[in-house]
Amino acid sequence: xxxxxxxxxxxxxxxxxxxxxxxxxxxxxxxxxxxxxxxxxxxxxxxxxxxxxxxxxxxxxxxxxxxxxxxxxxxxxxxxxxxxxxxxxxxxxxxxxxxxxxxxxxxxxxxxxxxxxxxxxxxxxxxxxxxxxxxxxxxxx
Amino acid sequence: xxxxxxxxxxxxxxxxxxxxxxxxxxxxxxxxxxxxxxxxxxxxxxxxxxxxxxxxxxxxxxxxxxxxxxxxxxxxxxxxxxxxxxxxxxxxxxxxxxxxxxxxxxxxxxxxxxxxxxxxxxxxxxxxxxxxxxxxxxxxxxxxxxxxxxxxxxxxxxxxxxxxxxxxxxxxxxxxxxxxxxxxxxxxxxxxxxxxxxxxxxxxxxxxxxxxxxxxxxxxxxxxxxxxxxxxxxxxxxxxxxxxxxxxxxxxxxxxxxxxxxxxxxxxxxxxxxxxxxxxxxxxxxxxxxxxxxxxxxxxxxxxxxxxxxxxxxxxxxxxxxxxxxxxxxxxxxxxxxxx
Numbered sequence: 001x002x003x004x005x006x007x008x009x010x011x012x013x014x015x016x017x018x019x020x021x022x023x024x025x026x027x028x029x030x031x032x033x034x035x036x037x038x039x040x041x042x043x044x045x046x047x048x049x050x051x052x053x054x055x056x057x058x059x060x061x062x063x064x065x066x067x068x069x070x071x072x073x074x075x076x077x078x079x080x081x082x083x084x085x086x087x088x089x090x091x092x093x094x095x096x097x098x099x100x101x102x103x104x105x106x107x108x109x110x111x112x113x114x115x116x117x118x119x120x121x122x123x124x125x126x127x128x129x130x131x132x133x134x135x136x137x138x139x140x141x
Numbered sequence: 142x143x144x145x146x147x148x149x150x151x152x153x154x155x156x157x158x159x160x161x162x163x164x165x166x167x168x169x170x171x172x173x174x175x176x177x178x179x180x181x182x183x184x185x186x187x188x189x190x191x192x193x194x195x196x197x198x199x200x201x202x203x204x205x206x207x208x209x210x211x212x213x214x215x216x217x218x219x220x221x222x223x224x225x226x227x228x229x230x231x232x233x234x235x236x237x238x239x240x241x242x243x244x245x246x247x248x249x250x251x252x253x254x255x256x257x258x259x260x261x262x263x264x265x266x267x268x269x270x271x272x273x274x275x276x277x278x279x280x281x282x283x284x285x286x287x288x289x290x291x292x293x294x295x296x297x298x299x300x301x302x303x304x305x306x307x308x309x310x311x312x313x314x315x316x317x318x319x320x321x322x323x324x325x326x327x328x329x330x331x332x333x334x335x336x337x338x339x340x341x342x343x344x345x346x347x348x349x350x351x352x353x354x355x356x357x358x359x360x361x362x363x364x365x366x367x368x369x370x371x372x373x374x375x376x377x378x379x380x381x382x383x384x385x386x387x388x389x390x391x392x393x394x395x396x397x398x399x400x401x402x403x404x405x406x407x408x409x410x411x412x413x414x415x416x417x418x419x420x421x422x423x424x425x426x427x428x429x430x431x432x433x434x435x436x437x438x439x440x441x442x443x444x445x446x447x448x449x450x451x452x453x454x455x456x457x458x459x460x461x462x463x464x465x466x467x468x469x470x471x472x473x474x475x476x477x478x479x480x481x
Contacts (some may be wrong), residue, residue: 044305047346047348049303049305049346050305051253051303051305052253052254052305056252056253058253065164066164066450079348080348081380082450083418083448083450083451084347084348084378086450086451087277087448087451088346088347088348089451090166090276090277090451090452090480091272091277091347093167093168093177094204094272094274094277095271095272096206096216096248098175098206098208099167099168099175102164102167
């Protein structure tokens with residue numbers, strides 16, 4: 001009985017544990033993929049301070065809606081307080097800086113990144129092999 | 142160039158396919174354009190005699206921006222401002238408000254780090270002037286230091302250099318050869334400027350700490366004066382308290398007879414303490430020595446605000462002041478602001 005209960009708990013916890021891994025994805029040229037993306041650089045991209053890749057391609061930042069748990073987890077990992085970051089983005093927007101584009105599902109994120117060069121985003125889980133132009137550029141826990 | 146144009150076209154296609162999604166505070170996407178705005182309603186209950194209680198629409202502003210291609214990235218902001226809804230002794234809607242052109246410019250991305258901006262823009266003198274929309278700032282009452290006696294707007298051109306490295310600051314150089322394009326009403330902004338030039342250097346951001354130096358030189362068209370204003374402002378967040386400050390010193394030249402001092406100085410220190418996720422307490426002290434006034438002015442603001450993830454904000458504050466009358470009234474002030 002105890003074993004069954006343990007088995008049940010493990011199987012029910014597994015999806016939650018899997019969803020905690022955040023996969024960073026981007027649509028980049030092979031040249032850019034040679035250089036790993038440091039956490040500092042990633043933070044600067046999401047702070048909208050770094051707006052171009054090193055080959056001058058504009059960085060298109062894609063994110064999820066503010067209430068989506070994965071976005072909250074992503075911001076937490078980057079060290080961005082949710083409330084302060086939301087206000088910061090509004091200030092940048094008022095200054096004329098384009099906000100990260102919001103996509104409302106993993107499928108929408110994948111489709112967007114696949115189609116637009118220079119895009120960076122994050123998803124839960126892995127990238128399906130059907131996407132030819134999406135690169136896995138790292139993982140965050 | 143080809144890469145950037147291709148990216149812009151693909152982005153335009155993807156934006157079009159996503160038109161219709163709306164998140165409060167993020168604006169509305171129509172093709173390559175994003176249209177956003179904000180609105181503020183204010184209640185003033187002055188404690189000084191002769192001053193009237195008033196409720197008014199401080200502003201309803203719309204701003205839009207588009208990414209078209211490398212050299213064409215327009216931006217505009219227009220607002221309808223100062224519409225009284227009720228004034229003690231005068232009743233409802235005693236007079237009409239007015240339309241203002243806040244900003245209209247184009248950004249040409251010369252390189253990935255250098256932008257050439259042409260048009261009417263906010264002068265980069267202190268952070269507050271650049272983000273002065275009510276929902277973005279901590280208090281309804283704006284510190285004198287952040288708007289009085291320098292040119293808040295530049296109608297001309299600027300070069301904005303963003304090096305994206307730790308050891309170099311962001312640099313902005315600007316010049317306005319003539320007078321301001323469609324200035325605000327003379328009552329709210331009695332001093333006008335021409336031949337405005339300046340530089341702005343900024344290190345850091347709100348998360349790591351931010352400090353900036355601004356120098357602005359201008360001729361005054363409404364007074365026989367020229368001036369150079371030196372400003373330092375900064376933000377540092379200790380998590381339990383957020384400090385921000387702006388101080389300035391101005392050298393003034395010319396034969397204006399109203400002037401008593403050849404310099405002007407002032408500054409404020411503001412503290413914002415989060416009490417809960419949404420409530421925050423605000424305290425601020427400011428001193429301002431104005432060129433025409435015999436004595437300096439001191440004011441203090443004590444307030445509380447309630448913010449829902451940056452889009453909606455309620456503010457209630459009490460303002461005290463001593464010394465010269467520079468337009469800040471003593472009393473209770475409340476406001477409701479929203480970004481849309």
